[in-house]
Amino acid sequence: MSKLYNFLWKEVDTSKKKIVEDLISEPFIFIPSSCASGVEDVVLGSFLLPKEVCWHDSPELLTQMEEIDSESGEVAAKHSLLSRTLCNIYPGLRDFFVNICGVYEIPSFQDHFQNLLYLSTTVLPSQAAKYVFKVFLKLVDELKCGKVSSEDTLQVSGYLKKSEYTVLPTVRNRWVSLHPSFGLVCWCDDEKLMKEFGSLDKIELLHFGELTDDEKEMISVKLPLLMHSLGIPTFSKVVTREAIYYGLMDSSSKASFVNWVLPYAQRYIYYEHPDTYAKLKQSGFYNL
Known part of the structure; x- marks a missing residue:
């Protein structure tokens, strides 16, 4: 030929x-x-x-x-x-x-995702996770240099919302898309949160394979741009902390402890940090 x-x-x-x-x-x-x-x-x-x-x-x-x-x-x-x-x-x-x-x-931008779609039908997510990571990094570079247009990202983002467009590997070794049937799909920007809440039902965390320290750093430096363009939120943004009220409790022991330790704390601040003590005194700390 x-x-x-x-x-x-x-x-x-x-x-x-x-x-x-x-x-x-x-x-x-x-x-x-x-x-x-x-x-x-x-x-x-x-x-x-x-x-x-x-x-x-x-x-x-x-x-x-x-x-x-x-x-x-x-x-x-x-x-x-x-x-x-x-x-x-x-x-x-x-x-x-x-x-x-x-x-x-x-x-092209779409070609990369078509390749991922083909991969998702032939190999396990754990086998292709590192390849997905490399593709994402390459796409970030193309986004930054203007080789990828906003129309391209919108088109791929639309594909990802379809149930059959499963090109995202997760920690559960599943191929998923952004379709609601897969639950909440996020990328992990906090390993502590992942260890604590990553096993919750209806939460799928993207998995990029075994990464080196340098590659892990690239996740926080490079990936946010692409993930934002594709509509994939960070895990820390979807996890919220709130105080849980369990009702009235007897706090007399804690109050007694504070009353006992407070004079010693006042004397320590007075001798070691006189300027700070003066400011606290003006604010009413002396009358506690």
């Missing part, structure tokens, strides 16, 4: 718009499902549209995807996600695919 695409590259340029339009309107980019051992070998594969592939992706994401494949044994996942990057299949044809055929240089 490389020879065919090279021939097309030489014969077709952007000035021949009608030919190019006819070419890219149909699936014409061949994606092999396996590597050929010889030139004459017959290779199975599929033809895809330019919008269904990209030229390359982050090496870090591809490495993470390969690790998932090796753990899960999901060849189909590798074919769906990794093989759609053309740089390794057709090296040297970047100008033809990107500049003439309109193939994306890197995956």
Whole structure:
């Protein structure tokens, strides 16, 4: 196929718009499902549209995807996600695919979430949690540099509210979406709160795998922007503290203790912090 695409590259340029339009309107980019051992070998594969592939992706994401494949044994996942990057299949044809055929240089914002949707049907959340984390970090960088528009985030946010769009891994090893049927979905910004309340029913906390200290720091530094854009609240914002009134109680023992210790506290402040004592005296502390 490389020879065919090279021939097309030489014969077709952007000035021949009608030919190019006819070419890219149909699936014409061949994606092999396996590597050929010889030139004459017959290779199975599929033809895809330019919008269904990209030229390359982050090496870090591809490495993470390969690790998932090796753990899960999901060849189909590798074919769906990794093989759609053309740089390794057709090296040297970047100008033809990107500049003439309109193939994306890197995956679009929606493509990343489509990849996650495919993953959610093939592997467990615990196996893909780290990949989700890497994707989120990449999307944050794209948001900051303006590669992702507000329309993109609104569209994906709308997808996430559908019950079938389960692309978010949780600590319970479940794939969930932001649909109300999954309960309250949050991302954890306070590990103490998570340990205390994370097991409550109808609360799903996002899980990003086993992270290093540097990666944990990235959660608090980078993720808030993306999470806010997608409508995913922090756990600390949905957990509120309130005093619980249990009725009247006998506090005479506590009052007796305060009356006993207060003179000693006054003398200590008087000798060690005279300025503070003077201010407290003016405020009525001396008359207690």
